[in-house]
Amino acid sequence: MTSGSDPTPTFQPAFGVYVHWPFCLSKCPYCDFNSHVRHAAIDETRFARAFAREIETTAARTGAREVTSIFLGGGTPSLMRPETVGAVLEAIGRNWTVAADAEVTLEANPTSVEATRFAGYRAAGVNRVSLGVQALDDTSLKMLGRLHSAKEALEAVAIARRTFDRYSFDLIYARPGQTPADWVDELALAIKEAAEHLSLYQLTIEEGTPFFGLHAAGKLSTPDEALARALYDVTQDVCDRHGLAAYEISNHARPGAECRHNLVYWRGQEYAGIGPGAHGRLDLEGHRHATATERRPETWLMRVEASGHGLISDDVLTSEERADEFLLMGLRLAEGIDPLRYTALAGRKLDPGRIALLCEEGAIAVEADGRLRVTQSGFPVLDAVVADLAA
Template sequence: MSTHPTSDAGFGVYVHWPFCASKCPYCDFNSHVRREPPDEARFAAAFAREIAHAAALAPGRRVTSVFLGGGTPSLMRPQTVGAILDAIGGAWSVAPDAEITLEANPTSVEAERFAGYRAAGVNRVSLGVQAMNDADLKALGRMHSAQEAMAAVAIAARHFERYSFDLIYARPGHTPQAWAAELEQAIARAVEHLSLYQLTIEPGTWFETLHRAGKLVIPDADTARALWDVTQETCDKAGMPAYEISNHARPGAQSRHNLVYWRYGEYAGIGPGAHGRIVTNEGRVALSTERHPETWLGLVERDGNGIVEREVLGAEAQGDEFLLMGLRLTEGIDPARFTALSGRVLDPRRISALVADGLIRQHPDGRLAVTAEGFPVLDAVVADLAA
C-alpha cells in the first residue's frame, strides 16, 4: 500500500443513504422514495456490517474524511448518523482533524437536526440549496423556499465550523445578468465554499422526458458558456476561485473528501449503489454495491456486504481514471504519477499541441493543468491526452 503512487492522497469513507422525500426531476442519482420511512436501526446495523467488511479489505488505514451522501442523509435521525460514525471509528483509526461531511436539504424540519448531527460527530454540512428564488426552486422540484434555505444556512453556520451549499445554473430562462446577481448573493452567505453545477439533461429523468417533448428548454451553448464565464469571474473577484471544475473555495476551505477522489486516493464505498477504490495485494480494485436499497439490505444481512461488482484495475484503466479525475482540479496532475500508474509516458507532442491551443498549461515543476479555456471542453482534453 505504501508504495502505491497516490498513497498520500488520503483514505475516505463514503456512506450512501439512498432515500429521499421526493425525486427531483433533474436527478439521476441512486435515490428512492418510500411511502413508509425505512427501518433506520436495521439499515444502521447493515452499514456497520459493510463497514467491517471494507475494513477487512483495507485494514490499517487512517480515515481522513467521511462523506454521508445520498439521497438525503438529513432524513436520518442523528442517532443513526452517530451509529454509522461509531462503526467507522471502530473499524479504522480516524485522524483527529478528519473532515466529516453530511449532505442536507435546507428544509426547516431537517435544519432542526443540525445540533444533533454536530453532537454525533459531523463537522461540515453541504446544503442542497440549488436556487435562490422560489420560482426556480419550484421548477426544479425542490421542497424548500428560498427563505427557508437561507434560514437553514444560518443555522448551519451556528452549529458547524465549515459548511457549503450547492446551486444549479443554466436553468430555463437563466441569463448571465440574473446569475451574477444570484451568485453574489450566494457568496455573501456561503463564506468559504460553493458547488456550482450546470444543469444537464440526464437520461432517465423527468427533465429528459420534458426536454424531448419540447416542454423544457435550457440555455443554448453560447448562453451556457456566458454563464460559465460569469461563474468564474464572479467567484474569482470574491476570492473564491475554482479549485475543481464545479467547486469554488477560499484558500484552505476545499472539500477534503472530494480531493481524495480527484487526487486518486483510496476510498471505501458503503451503502446501496456506492462505489469504492481500494488498494489490495492484487492492485487497485474497483468495487460497486447493489443499487436497490432493500436488495442491498438483504445481501448485507446474508453475506456481510452488498458488493455486486469487483474489478482489479489494469495499468491503462488506472491511468485513464487518474487523468479523468485529476484534470478536474485546477492544480492539475503530476505526469510522473500517471507514468507510475499506467506504465507509459504522456505524449509530449499532444501536450505541446494542447498548450499551443491554450487548453492546458505546464507548471515549472512539470505539473499539467487545464486552463479556464480548457475546462468547458474538459472531456475532449482528457481524451486527447489519454490517447
C-alpha cells in the same frame, strides 16, 4: 494512499469513507443519482446495523487504515435521525482509526424540519454540512422540484453557520430562462451567505430523468452553447473577484476550505464505498480495486444481512484503466496532475505532441514544476481535452 500502492505519491496519504443513504422525500426531475422515495417509514435501526456490518467486512479486507474524511451522501442523509448518523460514525471508528482532524461531511436538504437536526448531527460527530440549496429564487426552486423556499434555504444556511465549523451549499445554473445578469445577482447573494465554499453545477439533462423526456419533447429549453459559456464565464469571474477561486471545475473555495473528501476522489486516492449503490477504490495487495454495491436499498440490505456486504462488482483495474481514471479525475482540478505519476501508472508517457498542440490551443498549460493543468478556456471542453490526451 497506502505505502506501496502508488508508485509516485504526490500528496499526503488519504483514506476516505463514503456512506450512501439512498432515500429522499421526492425525486428531483433532474437527478440521476441512486435515490429512492419510500412512503412507509424506513427501518433506520436495521439499516444502521447493515451499514455497521458492511463497514466491518470492508475493514477486514483493507486492514489498518487512518480515515482522513467521511462523507455521508445520498439521497438525503439529513432524513436520518442523528442517532443513526452517530451509529454509522461509531462503526467507522470501531473498525478503522479516525484521524483527529478528519473531515466529516453530511449532505442536507435546507428545509426547516431538517435544520432542526443540525445540533444532533454535530453532537454525533459531523463537522461539515453540504446543503442542497440549488437556487435562491422560488420560481426556479419549483421548476427544479425542490421542496424548500429560498427564504427557508437561507434560514437553514444561517443555522448551519452557527452549528458547524465548516459548511457549503450547491447551486444549479444554466437553468431555463436564466440570464447572465440574473446569475450575477444570485451568485453575489450566494457568496455572501456561503462564506468559504460553493459547489456550482451547470444543469445537465441526464437520460432516464423526467427532464430528459421534457427536453426531448421540446417542453424544456436549456441555454444554447454560447449562453452556457457566458454563464460559466460569469461564474468564474464573480467567484474570483470574491476570493472563491475554482479549485475543481464545479467547486469554489477560499484557500484551505476545499472539500478534503472530494479531493480524495479527484487525486486518485483510496476510499471505501458503504451502502446501497456506493462505489469505492481500494488498494489491496498492490492492486487497485473498483468496487460497487447493489443499488436497490432493500436488496442491498438483504445481501448485507446474508453475507456481510452488498458488493455486486469488485474489479481489479489494469494499469491503463487506472491511469485513464487518474487523468479524468485529476484534470478536473485547478492544480492539475503530475505527468510522471501518469507515466508510472500507465507504463507510458503522455504524448508530447498532443500536449504541445493543446498548449498552443490554450486548453492546457504546463507549469514550471512540470504539472499539467487545464486552463479556464479548456474547462468547458474538458471531456475533449481528456479524450485527446488519453488517446
